[in-house]
Amino acid sequence: MNKLKLLTFLFASLLMLTLVSCSKDDDADLSKMDLLTGGEWTGHQFWTSGMNVTDQLVEFGYKVAKSKANFSKDGSYTMKYDGDLVQSGNWEFGSGEQTIILDEGTEDETIFTINKLTSSELYMDGEVSIDSEGYMSLEGEIRLKR
Known part of the structure; x- marks a missing residue:
């Protein structure tokens, strides 16, 4: 169960990092x-x-x-x-x-x-x-x- 929580946390962190970095990347493309x-x-x-x-x-x-x-x-x-x-x-x-x-x-x-x-x-x-x-x-x- 601990591995599942850790995997969920890592996935959520990666998703948040991707969403946050997209807005900065979008500006660079404009x-x-x-x-x-x-x-x-x-x-x-x-x-x-x-x-x-x-x-x-x-x-x-x-x-x-x-x-x-x-x-x-x-x-x-x-x-x-x-x-x-x-x-x-x-x-x-x-x-x-x-x-x-x-x-x-x-x-x-x-x-x-x-x-x-x-x-x-x-x-x-x-x-x-x-x-x-x-x-x-x-x-x-x-x-x-x-």
Whole structure:
């Protein structure tokens, strides 16, 4: 009976290890384009000066989790807040796929530096508008999740 329990435990451990390692392998097989355009991103946290200020932004009426971003393979993007369209236009990679450039060559051009990009997480440094009129912005790292 002890051998059966040990065999069951080893099989379960091997299965868990296989399942955990598959997600990392899947990301390695995907291009940055596929990772970025694989679905809608939802705001998770905002960091500035090495501090997580997500909760403090609520005092200004901005809830990071209400922010949504969607990048399409055709080069278009949309940014929404609380379901309302805030910004849309064209995007492209820059600096060897290390940056995302929104609306290049226009007065609305914005560049985000990609700090992390996986199938479930996108961390970008840049300037983010935290009000609907675009008057108040904050420089830092926006962390998004799927």
